[in-house]
Amino acid sequence: MEVCYQLPVLPLDRPVPKHVLGRRGAICLTSSPVLFGGPAPRQLSKRRGAVSYDSSDQTALYIRMLDVRLKAPLYTPERVERERAEREKSKERYERTQRRQHTQFCTDFRPLQWCFGVVCAARTDAVGSEAEQPVRSVLSFQKNLHSSHLSRNHTHSTHHTLDQEYVGQAKCLLRKVGSWSFDIFLFDHLSNGKSLVDLTLHLFSEYGLIKLFQLDHLKLRQFLVMVHQGYRSQNPYHNSLHAADVTQAMYCYLQEPQLSESLTSFDILLGLLAAATHDLDHPGVNQTFLIKTSHYLASLYQDTSVLENHHWKCAVSLLRESGLLSHFPFEDRKNLEKRLGSLILATDISRQNEYLSEFRAHLDRADLHLNNSQHRHFVLQMALKCADICNPCRPWHLSKLWSHKVTEEFFNQGDIERRNHLDMSILCDRNSNSVDKIQIGFMSFVVEPLFVEWARFSDTPLSHIMLGHMASNKYKWTHLPQADLREPTQSTSSKTLPQGGLGP
Numbered sequence: 086m087e088v089c090y091q092l093p094v095l096p097l098d099r100p101v102p103k104h105v106l107g108r109r110g111a112i113c114l115t116s117s118p119v120l121f122g123g124p125a126p127r128q129l130s131k132r133r134g135a136v137s138y139d140s141s142d143q144t145a146l147y148i149r150m151l152d153v154r155l156k157a158p159l160y161t162p163e164r165v166e167r168e169r170a171e172r173e174k175s176k177e178r179y180e181r182t183q184r185r186q187h188t189q190f191c192t193d194f195r196p197l198q199w200c201f202g203v204v205c206a207a208r209t210d211a212v213g214s215e216a217e218q219p220v221r222s223v224l225s226f227q228k229n230l231h232s233s234h235l236s237r238n239h240t241h242s243t244h245h246t247l248d249q250e251y252v253g254q255a256k257c258l259l260r261k262v263g264s265w266s267f268d269i270f271l272f273d274h275l276s277n278g279k280s281l282v283d284l285t286l287h288l289f290s291e292y293g294l295i296k297l298f299q300l301d302h303l304k305l306r307q308f309l310v311m312v313h314q315g316y317r318s319q320n321p322y323h324n325s326l327h328a329a330d331v332t333q334a335m336y337c338y339l340q341e342p343q344l345s346e347s348l349t350s351f352d353i354l355l356g357l358l359a360a361a362t363h364d365l366d367h368p369g370v371n372q373t374f375l376i377k378t379s380h381y382l383a384s385l386y387q388d389t390s391v392l393e394n395h396h397w398k399c400a401v402s403l404l405r406e407s408g409l410l411s412h413f414p415f416e417d418r419k420n421l422e423k424r425l426g427s428l429i430l431a432t433d434i435s436r437q438n439e440y441l442s443e444f445r446a447h448l449d450r451a452d453l454h455l456n457n458s459q460h461r462h463f464v465l466q467m468a469l470k471c472a473d474i475c476n477p478c479r480p481w482h483l484s485k486l487w488s489h490k491v492t493e494e495f496f497n498q499g500d501i502e503r504r505n506h507l508d509m510s511i512l513c514d515r516n517s518n519s520v521d522k523i524q525i526g527f528m529s530f531v532v533e534p535l536f537v538e539w540a541r542f543s544d545t546p547l548s549h550i551m552l553g554h555m556a557s558n559k560y561k562w563t564h565l566p567q568a569d570l571r572e573p574t575q576s577t578s579s580k581t582l583p584q585g586g587l588g589p
């Protein structure tokens with residue numbers, strides 16, 4: 086049996102032990118205590134990894150064994166039997182749910198199949214044989230789900246991830262989820278790359294949405310795992326970490342007094358769902374690229390909000406596929422799907438001026454009344470727009486990382502365009518653009534105008550903190566020497582541990 090193993094975390098309330106400070110590298114591992122330097126226990130047939138740790142304030146210490154795999158019979162027969170029974174029970178329950186959903190679905194899953202490259206020609210061609218198609222061929226995401234370690238974690242099945250200490254750290258960090266300086270990169274590490282799943286689950290339970298809307302916990306988790314998997318991890322920027330970041334920002338905005346005092350639970354449910362799904366299956370290139378390469382999505386959505394329409398359709402597909410809201414009355418589901426689309430479509434950055442002018446006009450006339458459901462929806466749209474492009478308003482150490490990630494994605498697109506002799510898209514040519522110039526332009530022309538209006542609307546400490554960070558970040562991009570603006574190296578960036586460095 087192959088077991089994923091992670092190390093216990095050293096206690097947070099004690100000083101960093103001398104033998105840990107200043108050390109980094111491979112260590113030996115036993116099933117419970119951590120030995121630094123001792124011989125490897127005999128049952129370890131394989132070990133590989135490194136310890137990385139972070140102690141930014143000398144009281145907190147994160148320590149992690151990366152990618153360690155053991156071949157060790159750690160299970161007792163009773164435990165194996167108990168877990169087998171749990172697995173069986175969970176499998177039965179899952180299959181029952183899927184059988185029920187299959188009889189309920191009468192929707193067109195084509196966008197879903199396209200976006201994940203599942204070939205279902207038989208299904209679309211042969212209408213007569215549609216009823217005979219197996220569920221799996223239609224529900225493409227389930228295939229991914231079955232093989233996902235994320236979906237297996239909660240059933241404690243064969244690959245038991247001994248991750249409890251990390252989970253403890255992640256839970257600890259979640260207590261600060263409402264803080265604007267919440268470190269999503271660190272949280273992503275602590276949650277094993279599934280920050281979007283864990284964070285959104287946490288927020289759902291924090292708001293009591295699970296109870297209130299009688300959501301099935303298993304379906305919710307499966308839905309979020311599918312959302313996580315629906316993002317392309319190879320994108321430097323538009324991946325599920327960005328979605329987690331936007332969801333966390335959205336939560337901060339939902340907590341602002343104006344909103345928290347007026348939004349309904351349905352608004353909150355919608356706002357969180359929209360944030361988590363707003364960039365689903367982003368291909369890592371922009372709309373211009375899709376149009377000039379005659380991509381099918383461009384023709385499907387007639388060159389208008391191509392990506393946002395696609396994100397929306399993917400989100401709807403996943404909602405239906407998971408059956409998360411299958412117990413809602415039909416009208417409520419329709420309403421939610423429609424409003425979800427309207428929120429996601431608002432993130433089309435090429436329509437920024439439309440939304441901003443309307444927002445400004447409302448503020449000038451002081452006629453936004455949040456007891457009006459349409460006005461509440463409009464404010465949710467503005468909140469999601471802010472959350473989507475809030476990275477320049479984060480503290481420098483986080484903002485800088487996002488800036489490099491988004492620029493890398495732009496430049497990757499430019500490289501493809503160059504190789505294929507296509508016109509270079511704006512900001513995508515690495516030979517004539519630089520991250521600092523892109524940031525200064527983006528902040529001045531896109532971010533600042535939006536956040537100035539948002540501060541007029543909400544006028545809270547947070548809105549001013551965001552403007553403060555943006556001004557200070559812009560100053561840094563303008564004045565710091567190039568060496569300080571470079572992307573943090575592997576050893577100091579979030580790729581290992583994001584904050585505070587790693588020691589020598």
Ligand SMILES: Nc1ncnc2c1ncn2[C@@H]1O[C@@H]2COP(=O)(O)O[C@H]2[C@H]1O
Nearest residue numbers: 432434474476477487488491523524527
């Ligand atoms: N820090 C940033 N610098 C430059 N552009 C950005 C930055 N953050 C977000 N964007 C752009 O803002 C856009 C918002 O919509 P998208 O997510 O489609 O694509 C995003 C990027 O093109």
